[in-house]
Amino acid sequence: MAKYSIVELSIKNGRLQNLSDLGENERKALEDCNVIYIYRGTRSKKVYIGQTRDFVTRHAQHYSGAEERFNRADFDKVLLIVSKYFHRSSLDDVESQLITYFAADHVQRAGRVSFDDTEVINKTGGNRVNDYADRENVASDVILPVWKEELYKRGWVSTPSLEKLRTGALVKYSPIKILTPQQGQLITELVNDPCHSYVINGDAGTGKTVLLTHLVARMLKDRPGIRIGVVVQPNWEKTAKSIFKIYGMDSSRLFIATSINLIKDNGKYDVIIVDEAHKLSRRYGKQNPSFGKVYKIPGFKDCGSHLEILQRMGRQIILMYDVLQAIRPANITREMFRSLTANYEYRFLKTQFRIQAPKGKNYSSDDYINGIKYLLYKDTGLLDSELTHYDPGFNRDVFRDRSADSYFGYFTENPLHRLIGWTEEDNNFNPVHINRILAGLAEPWAQSDGKDPDIKHWHEGDIHRRWNSTQENWINSKEPDAAEQIGSVFAVQGIDLNKVGVLIGADLQVGEDGRLYAEPENFYNTNGRFTAEEMRDPDNRFEFTLFVLNIYYVLLTRGIDGIRLGFWKNDAFRRYMEQTLEI
Numbered sequence: 001m002a003k004y005s006i007v008e009l010s011i012k013n014g015r016l017q018n019l020s021d022l023g024e025n026e027r028k029a030l031e032d033c034n035v036i037y038i039y040r041g042t043r044s045k046k047v048y049i050g051q052t053r054d055f056v057t058r059h060a061q062h063y064s065g066a067e068e069r070f071n072r073a074d075f076d077k078v079l080l081i082v083s084k085y086f087h088r089s090s091l092d093d094v095e096s097q098l099i100t101y102f103a104a105d106h107v108q109r110a111g112r113v114s115f116d117d118t119e120v121i122n123k124t125g126g127n128r129v130n131d132y133a134d135r136e137n138v139a140s141d142v143i144l145p146v147w148k149e150e151l152y153k154r155g156w157v158s159t160p161s162l163e164k165l166r167t168g169a170l171v172k173y174s175p176i177k178i179l180t181p182q183q184g185q186l187i188t189e190l191v192n193d194p195c196h197s198y199v200i201n202g203d204a205g206t207g208k209t210v211l212l213t214h215l216v217a218r219m220l221k222d223r224p225g226i227r228i229g230v231v232v233q234p235n236w237e238k239t240a241k242s243i244f245k246i247y248g249m250d251s252s253r254l255f256i257a258t259s260i261n262l263i264k265d266n267g268k269y270d271v272i273i274v275d276e277a278h279k280l281s282r283r284y285g286k287q288n289p290s291f292g293k294v295y296k297i298p299g300f301k302d303c304g305s306h307l308e309i310l311q312r313m314g315r316q317i318i319l320m321y322d323v324l325q326a327i328r329p330a331n332i333t334r335e336m337f338r339s340l341t342a343n344y345e346y347r348f349l350k351t352q353f354r355i356q357a358p359k360g361k362n363y364s365s366d367d368y369i370n371g372i373k374y375l376l377y378k379d380t381g382l383l384d385s386e387l388t389h390y391d392p393g394f395n396r397d398v399f400r401d402r403s404a405d406s407y408f409g410y411f412t413e414n415p416l417h418r419l420i421g422w423t424e425e426d427n428n429f430n431p432v433h434i435n436r437i438l439a440g441l442a443e444p445w446a447q448s449d450g451k452d453p454d455i456k457h458w459h460e461g462d463i464h465r466r467w468n469s470t471q472e473n474w475i476n477s478k479e480p481d482a483a484e485q486i487g488s489v490f491a492v493q494g495i496d497l498n499k500v501g502v503l504i505g506a507d508l509q510v511g512e513d514g515r516l517y518a519e520p521e522n523f524y525n526t527n528g529r530f531t532a533e534e535m536r537d538p539d540n541r542f543e544f545t546l547f548v549l550n551i552y553y554v555l556l557t558r559g560i561d562g563i564r565l566g567f568w569k570n571d572a573f574r575r576y577m578e579q580t581l582e583i
Helices: 024-032 055-062 068-072 088-110 135-152 160-165 181-192 210-224 235-248 259-265 289-296 306-313 336-342 365-377 414-430 449-450 539-555 571-580
Strands: 004-012 035-040 047-051 078-083 200-201 230-231 255-258 271-274 316-322 345-349 410-411 436-439 458-460 463-465 497-504 508-510 517-518 559-567
Touching: 004 024, 004 135, 024 055, 024 078, 024 289, 035 055, 035 088, 035 306, 047 055, 047 088, 055 449, 068 259, 078 135, 088 135, 088 160, 135 160, 181 210, 181 345, 200 210, 210 230, 210 316, 210 508, 230 259, 230 306, 235 255, 255 259, 255 463, 259 289, 259 306, 271 306, 289 306, 306 316, 306 336, 365 571, 410 414, 414 436, 414 463, 414 559, 497 539, 508 539, 508 571, 517 539
Parallel strands: 200 316, 200 345, 230 255, 230 271, 271 316, 410 559, 436 497, 497 559
Antiparallel strands: 004 078, 035 047, 035 078, 458 463, 508 517
16 A cells, blocks of 8 residues: 555646545645645646645745745646655655755756756755654655656656666755764754864765765855855866756855866855865975966965965865875875864764665675775874774674675686676666776876777777776766776766776785885876985885875775775785785
């Protein structure tokens, strides 16, 4: 039996039609039931989604003349959803999810997001959705069947299943999705405390970017007149702008850009929020010249990093940071970061969202993350820092599980063939999964190669693959071979994938002392290495090793549903891994 009921009514000139044809329960639903309602205009294709306890009164309020955009929408249908599960928290949840899914469905059809003519005319201002006991039942017994059996069959949406929409960025980073109590409390603290700057520290996959979207929404809503600058990485800039635009964020007060572009505009902000602050640039010769040109701007000539400049532009600075994700010499150093944020409030995110250990296993996603930290960093001294959140008591069974549905695994022969086979087999069963093969910077490439699909970089037998053709929005690239390309760290940092194959290259070596070190001769990124003279300094050699370790840490923490390793001309690392993790 269905766990929900539907009442559909026509509207003419703002009046509900055929009310006399309704049964007693249906009339009760209109006047005295918790309901989700969805207005739709057959000609305009516009939609409005809301919740109420008294729909008749709410309908009259909508058509009172006070809601101009509502009046222009030309609604002629309304669908009411009632369910035994509906109460205040579940109504908030269902309303926010349906707004998110409708918005994502519109993008799937239109291929673009336009604030002026977008289908979903009501936006939420960062409303908080609380967790509640029956949330899984609401999803499985109400949201999923309503979408498939009611909305899709009526032609109100074009995507038959929510699975495809759920993997998209507009859903994953929605500023109205549910938050953990820790995230909710932290957002409240940040919004209500404009006098302090903050460092939000967290491992890969702990929800720093979701926190960012919610924080922006809440600040725009709760701090009238605020000017917000949001600094994002190039591979996420277009996605970020789409997310904020489709949810109706006030563009006159919100500025989204890379650090270079925000600094070049040289504006003043009440708050600047930086995603992936560990990648902010410092004054350093070996990088794209555009990073250094900002120091020529009057007022910034004495600055040593982009962070120092941003501090002069914003009254409050909020930094999303992970000490293990700095990947090149031009990134701000740990010492510089610590010095510049000495007076900041530090907060920590601990819940792992990205990595999902299979159900029924005796290990968790945290066991995997801590094991990877131990594998890569056990001899670096970083695991003693509170910033890495390392727990030495992790369950090694996550690395010993050899079942077909294990989260982790590795191939000892023909790594490229085997990883391709593994990811493609999963896509046969799960077509909506976004699976990719990634690699360390262990094969030569040039920026210009991305324009020529005939240039291949990875060769194994009859298989020939090229590096990612673009770093910006690579996951959504329209290149015919995009899904077959080998992804670099620059294309996937901050990105969620489903199943991930990772090629461990010869840029990571095992020394005679049994410790990992990075070999510059096998590392193919000019701006990722120190100069030959700088490499004579043991401290710089150590830092270079950390950059390469961080690259692999990023790659090894992209997968939601599983990961497999292949060893690319590097069987020594396999033996090191087996010994270190006691496999």
